Amino acid sequence: MAEAATDWLGALGPDLLGTAHAAGPGADTATDAERRRWFYTPTDHGGLTLHDQAPAQQQRAMRLVASGLSTAGYVTVAGIMGLENVLDLAEGFGSRPYRERFRDPGLYHLRVFGDPGSRVWGWRFGGHHVSLNNLVVDGEVVATTPCFLGANPATSPLLGGGVQRPLGTAEDLARDIVRGLPAELAERAVLLERAPSDLVTSNRTLVAPGDRPIPVPGRRESTAEQRPPAEGPVADAVALTATPQGVPASALDDAGRERLRLLLSAYLDRVPAGVSPSARYDDDAALDEVHLAWAGSTEPGAPHYYRLQGPRLLIEWDNTQSDANHAHSVWRDPESDFGLDSLGEHVAFAHR
Amino acid sequence: MVDSRETANAMAEAAAAWLDTLTAGQLETATGHVPAADAGTDAERRRWFYTPTDHGGLSFHEQLPPQQRAAMRLLSTGLSRAGYVTVATVMGLENVLDHTEGFAVMFDRTRGRDPQMYYLRVFGDPGSGTWGWRFGGHHVSVNVLVLDGEVVATTPSFLGADPATSELLGDATLRPLGRAEDLARELVRSLPAELRDRAVLLGKAPPDLIAGNRTDPAEGDSWVPLDGIWRGRFSSDEQQAALEATSDGIEEQAGFTGTEKDAVLLSHRPRGVPGSDLDTGQRELLRALLGSYLRRVPDALSPIARYDDDAALDAVHLAWAGPTEPGAGHYYRLQGPELLIEWDNTQRDANHAHSVWRDPSRDFGLDLLGAHRRAHHLR
Numbered sequence: 001m002a003e004a005a006t007d008w009l010g011a012l013g014p015d016l017l018g019t020a021h022a023a024g025p026g027a028d029t030a031t032d033a034e035r036r037r038w039f040y041t042p043t044d045h046g047g048l049t050l051h052d053q054a055p056a057q058q059q060r061a062m063r064l065v066a067s068g069l070s071t072a073g074y075v076t077v078a079g080i081m082g083l084e085n086v087l088d089l090a091e092g093f094g095s096r097p098y099r100e101r102f103r104d105p106g107l108y109h110l111r112v113f114g115d116p117g118s119r120v121w122g123w124r125f126g127g128h129h130v131s132l133n134n135l136v137v138d139g140e141v142v143a144t145t146p147c148f149l150g151a152n153p154a155t156s157p158l159l160g161g162g163v164q165r166p167l168g169t170a171e172d173l174a175r176d177i178v179r180g181l182p183a184e185l186a187e188r189a190v191l192l193e194r195a196p197s198d199l200v201t202s203n204r205t206l207v208a209p210g211d212r213p214i215p216v217p218g219r220r221e222s223t224a225e226q227r228p229p230a231e232g233p234v235a236d237a238v239a240l241t242a243t244p245q246g247v248p249a250s251a252l253d254d255a256g257r258e259r260l261r262l263l264l265s266a267y268l269d270r271v272p273a274g275v276s277p278s279a280r281y282d283d284d285a286a287l288d289e290v291h292l293a294w295a296g297s298t299e300p301g302a303p304h305y306y307r308l309q310g311p312r313l314l315i316e317w318d319n320t321q322s323d324a325n326h327a328h329s330v331w332r333d334p335e336s337d338f339g340l341d342s343l344g345e346h347v348a349f350a351h352r
Numbered sequence: 353m354v355d356s357r358e359t360a361n362a363m364a365e366a367a368a369a370w371l372d373t374l375t376a377g378q379l380e381t382a383t384g385h386v387p388a389a390d391a392g393t394d395a396e397r398r399r400w401f402y403t404p405t406d407h408g409g410l411s412f413h414e415q416l417p418p419q420q421r422a423a424m425r426l427l428s429t430g431l432s433r434a435g436y437v438t439v440a441t442v443m444g445l446e447n448v449l450d451h452t453e454g455f456a457v458m459f460d461r462t463r464g465r466d467p468q469m470y471y472l473r474v475f476g477d478p479g480s481g482t483w484g485w486r487f488g489g490h491h492v493s494v495n496v497l498v499l500d501g502e503v504v505a506t507t508p509s510f511l512g513a514d515p516a517t518s519e520l521l522g523d524a525t526l527r528p529l530g531r532a533e534d535l536a537r538e539l540v541r542s543l544p545a546e547l548r549d550r551a552v553l554l555g556k557a558p559p560d561l562i563a564g565n566r567t568d569p570a571e572g573d574s575w576v577p578l579d580g581i582w583r584g585r586f587s588s589d590e591q592q593a594a595l596e597a598t599s600d601g602i603e604e605q606a607g608f609t610g611t612e613k614d615a616v617l618l619s620h621r622p623r624g625v626p627g628s629d630l631d632t633g634q635r636e637l638l639r640a641l642l643g644s645y646l647r648r649v650p651d652a653l654s655p656i657a658r659y660d661d662d663a664a665l666d667a668v669h670l671a672w673a674g675p676t677e678p679g680a681g682h683y684y685r686l687q688g689p690e691l692l693i694e695w696d697n698t699q700r701d702a703n704h705a706h707s708v709w710r711d712p713s714r715d716f717g718l719d720l721l722g723a724h725r726r727a728h729h730l731r
Contacts, residue, residue: 055413055463062447063455072519075448075526082444082467085424086437093425101417105444105467157434160531160644164437169522266522 001067001136005116005123008060012048016057020048024114025122025135027343035113035122036205036338038131040148040328042102043219045126047111051104061110065125068134068144073270076149079166080129081105087152103128122339129328131203135339143339144271146203147331154319154327167327171319173263174306177256178294181247186298189247192237195296195305196230199316199328200238206347207314207334209242238295242349244309246293257287264290264308267315267331277312286310296320312336359652360503363429363496367478367485370422374410378419382410386476387484387497389722397475397484398567398716400493402510402706404459404466405582407488409473413466423472427487430496430506435648438511441528442491443467449514458594460586465490484717491706497717505717506649509709516697516705529705533697535641536684540672542634543625548676551625554615557674557683559606561694561706562618569692569712571728573618578602602699616673620730622687624671635665642668642686645693645709655690655711664688674698690714692730 012020026032039045050058066074088103096102108127115121122135122143129150135143149167156164165171178189201207203218204225212229216222229235249260261281268278281287289310296304303320312333319327334349341347374382388394401407412420428436450465458464470489476482484497484505491512497505511529518526527533540551563569564576579599586592627638639659646656659665667688674682681698690711697705712730713719 051417055461055466055468056457058468059450059455059463059466062450066451066455071451072521074451075518076521078444078447078451079441079520079526081447082440085440085443088421088424089428089433089436093421093428095418095421101421104417104421106412106417106420156437158441158528158531159434159438159647160535160640162434162527162531164441164526164528165524166520166526169520169524173522262522270521 001064001123001134001141002116002121002139004060004064004067005112005121008057008064008110009112009116011057011060012053016048016052019052020111022046022111022113024118025120025339025343027340027345032343035124035133036340037220037223038124038133038146038148038205039126039203039218039220040129040131040150040330041203041217041219042104042107042128045109045124045131046220047109047124047126049107049109049127051106064110064123065132068123068125068132068141068271068275070269070272070276076166076270077130077132079164080149080151081108081127083151083153083156083166084128086156090153120343133338135342137339137342141271141275142342143333143336144275145331145333145337147267147270148329149270150326150328152322152326154325167329170263170266170317170329171327173259173266174292174294174317175298175300175304177252177259177263177292178298178306180253180256180259185247185251189292190294190298191245192234192295193297194234195303195318195320196234196238197303197318197320199318199330200240200305200307201314201316201330201332202227206337206340207240207332208349209240211240213238234295238305238307240314244291244293246291246307246309248288249290249292250288260287260290260292264315267308267329270331354650354652356503356652357501359429359650360498360501363426363485363498363503364478364483366422366426366429367474367483370419370426370472371474371478373419373422374415378410378414381414382473384408384473384475386480387482387717387721389724391724394721394723397486398718399583400486400495400508400510400567401488401565401581401583402491402493402512402708403565403578403581404461404464404469404490407471407486407493408583409471409486409488411471411489412468423487426472426485427494430485430487430494430503430649430653432647432650432654438528438648439487439492439494441526442511442513443470443489445513445515445518445528446490448518452515458591460588460591482721495716497720499717499720503653504720505711505714506653507709507711507715509645509648510707511648512704512706514700514704516703529707532641532644532695532707533705535637535644536670536672536695537676537678537682539630539634539637539641539670540684541676542637547625547629551670552672552676553623554612554673555675556606556608556612557681557696557698558608558613558616559602559698560696561708562616562685563692563694563708563710567716568718568726568729569618569710570726570730571618571620574613574616606698616683618730620728622669622671624669624685624687626666627668627670627688628666638665638668638670638686642693645686645707648709689731
């Protein structure tokens with residue numbers, strides 16, 4: 001990562017460095033504020049866009065992106081960026097008063113925080129439906145969350161009856177687990193027959209018990225904290241809780257546990273093997289603590305939401321918008337998002 | 353249903369809208385000579401590629417975001433939804449291939465694998481009676497001719513994928529052209545031994561499309577070595593040598609003898625097994641396979657309905673080369689009147705696919721323009 005980041009920064013002139021590079025990560029909330037703001041909407045994520053860069057610089061940017069991802073994670077990110085052209089077609093190639101091209105595969109932003117050769121530094125790559133946030137301390141990658149991937153459309157037709165579903169298994173595995181539950185467990189897993197229309201924790205910097213969906217999409221103009229959360233029975237039912245809702249893995253049968261491990265892998269193995277915490281769940285006791293909760297119908301094609309929650313783990317998925325053909329998925333570590341714990345900030349999820 | 357004239361109108365409108373956004377300097381690269389019968393003046397329009405070379409036209413790097421959007425809108429008028437999704441995915445695969453190859457520098461450009469090195473050019477005036485356009489870059493070539501308000505040619509139509517199969521999360525894969533491979537394999541493997549012997553021309557596969565990137569394929573053509581599918585020599589001798597070494601390596605690995613090459617040459621008389629020898633289920637597979645090529649274009653332009661007629665399907669021949677086991681390098685061809693489809697997936701350990709749909713009688717609309725054709729050209 002450090003080598004790729006240095007290589008990228010070295011290829012940029014002083015005019016581009018001003019946008020590409022920012023102050024190093026720190027415990028101070030104010031100076032670190034920009035690094036802790038993240039988005040999954042097509043807003044300004046902060047950093048140098050691909051449009052701002054010459055081909056050789058773009059190549060170095062993608063090399064840095066790849067250094068923080070597994071091959072499958074990188075393929076997915078590349079696919080999601082390519083989907084912007086597909087979404088542009090679906091929406092009739094429209095524009096917005098404030099932006100000449102709204103759906104845009106070139107509008108992905110890369111920014112390095114601090115000096116890649118130093119003790120503490122990080123980087124972020126983000127644009128519509130992608131947000132990768134990395135912190136390195138003392139030569140170790142200590143945080144890779146929030147890690148967001150989305151797909152709109154979630155399913156696109158290919159030739160000869162094929163389909164393209166960049167995030168398809170993250171949807172199918174969760175549904176298979178829920179549909180495989182005996183009635184009594186299914187009742188516990190399904191929080192509500194309706195799904196929230198977006199991630200419950202939205203693009204908040206920190207997740208906390210009591211978080212509710214925020215109906216207004218995240219844009220640079222306002223932080224998540226400034227936007228009023230939703231009210232009503234759906235918001236009540238899906239609000240984030242300190243004690244995980246739904247069904248614990250300890251209640252699942254072998255097939256369910258196997259699917260859950262693969263489902264966890266679909267999130268945690270977005271990052272390279274050496275960085276991923278997925279091996280943690282080889283331990284049955286660790287897996288036992290992961291809870292699955294669902295909202296919405298469990299019929300394929302219907303709008304739905306699910307959550308996986310356990311120690312150091314929060315995963316959220318929704319596929320509700322555009323007639324349930326627009327998916328969001330995020331992997332978070334409530335105690336270590338943005339590596340705040342490594343920066344000396346004590347983040348105790350359950351007690352805030 | 354949208355008819356062919358409406359599609360042509362939509363194309364003309366989108367082409368004019370794109371050209372309207374461009375500066376005089378950009379227009380020089382973005383436009384070419386009006387399509388013509390004369391081989392000299394029409395030469396540039398008839399040159400096509402599927403390698404990462406200069407396809408001719410304005411690349412995305414040379415356009416601002418709204419111009420890029422207008423370019424993609426023109427492209428979309430010549431494709432079905434599934435066709436457009438596939439092209440967008442193939443362009444996105446350049447980032448994946450760059451990763452596979454370690455983000456190396458190659459092909460005499462500042463970025464060798466580049467999702468923005470796709471070129472669009474309009475030939476002639478979209479408001480006039482004769483005009484066309486081309487969109488091309490690595491593994492994409494879309495060639496369209498419009499005459500008197502009708503879209504009369506949409507071939508050669510090339511799509512490729514390298515890697516053909518990529519990993520996705522949760523043990524899934526991305527295979528943009530997967531159905532075109534699977535349907536053909538399923539069909540050939542379903543044949544009884546005697547028919548399969550006739551369908552399989554050779555136990556090993558040629559390393560590339562036999563018609564190559566020729567304008568006008570003819571009887572006796574064999575594949576074009578990789579370094580011949582570039583617009584010109586590289587300015588860097590070192591890069592040129594690297595390309596030639598790669599090309600030679602492909603030839604060496606293929607290791608074809610003269611007799612083996614003869615077995616897969618292009619021929620007037622289609623090789624392999626005709627549709628008339630297939631049973632009902634196999635005919636359905638063949639129709640689905642044809643659809644995976646002919647439905648790249650909007651319904652109003654697709655000749656797929658031709659094959660609702662059993663007699664038309666009877667005349668389509670399937671030929672295969674290479675093992676029929678999944679994962680092995682292989683090649684197939686579908687040939688019949690006004691039809692030549694070729695597929696190969698041989699390079700990169702059979703994880704790099706090429707596929708082309710051609711109408712040898714009508715590629716680039718040469719017949720309708722009254723152009724001179726090669727002796728023994730296919731029909």
